[in-house]
Amino acid sequence: MRQIMDQCRTLKSRTSEARRGSATVEFAVMLPVFIALVMTAAQTSFSVDTAHSLYASIRQGGRLASMESDDLLLPGQTLNQKIIQDIRNQLIAEGLPGNQMTITITEADSNAEFDLSDPDNDLGLFRIKVSVPFSAMNSVGAFPTAGMSDFQASIVFRKGKQTLVN
Numbered sequence: 001m002r003q004i005m006d007q008c009r010t011l012k013s014r015t016s017e018a019r020r021g022s023a024t025v026e027f028a029v030m031l032p033v034f035i036a037l038v039m040t041a042a043q044t045s046f047s048v049d050t051a052h053s054l055y056a057s058i059r060q061g062g063r064l065a066s067m068e069s070d071d072l073l074l075p076g077q078t079l080n081q082k083i084i085q086d087i088r089n090q091l092i093a094e095g096l097p098g099n100q101m102t103i104t105i106t107e108a109d110s111n112a113e114f115d116l117s118d119p120d121n122d123l124g125l126f127r128i129k130v131s132v133p134f135s136a137m138n139s140v141g142a143f144p145t146a147g148m149s150d151f152q153a154s155i156v157f158r159k160g161k162q163t164l165v166n
Contacts, residue, residue: 047151050132053094054153058128061087062157065105065116065128079116080105087130102131108156121159129154 064072065083073082084103092098107114108125115121132151 050096050151051153053091053096054130054132054151055155057087057090057094058130058153058155060090062128062155065126066157066160070117080113083116083128087128091130096132100133102129104129114159116159124159125156126159127154127156 061083064086065079069079069082073079083105087103088098088101091101104127105114105116106112106127106129108127114124114126116126130153134150
């Protein structure tokens with residue numbers, strides 16, 4: 001019986017000596033996989049947050065553009081310029097690079113410019129589109145920019161005849 005117990009201890013000792021470095025090797029193999037998963041989750045959440053900001057600013061600008069808001073314009077300013085500036089200001093306030101974004105107001109089914117101030121366009125459909133280069137959003141430099149497309153958001157609205165109430 002004693003001999004069997006000695007053999008078990010010897011076998012256990014050999015096994016623990018053989019496994020001593022395996023935890024380090026397993027950690028070294030799994031660490032890059034874990035880092036890749038964390039970076040992917042961070043980039044995905046960053047992209048979702050940016051898309052949410054773009055759509056929220058477009059909705060606010062479109063709501064204002066859909067109503068009669070000529071009394072809110074500065075002298076010499078068109079309604080299109082006012083809406084584009086409001087969207088740009090809101091995105092800048094949310095920390096996005098306003099000087100690098102492209103904001104357009106076009107007809108819903110074409111790329112022709114839509115004049116919000118033109119009474120002939122009342123009840124017409126128009127699209128507001130915002131585009132921001134991915135490289136402008138990657139200010140930290142933590143994510144690769146090669147092959148990445150721009151962040152884009154667009155919503156179609158109808159030019160209404162409602163009046164803003166103060």
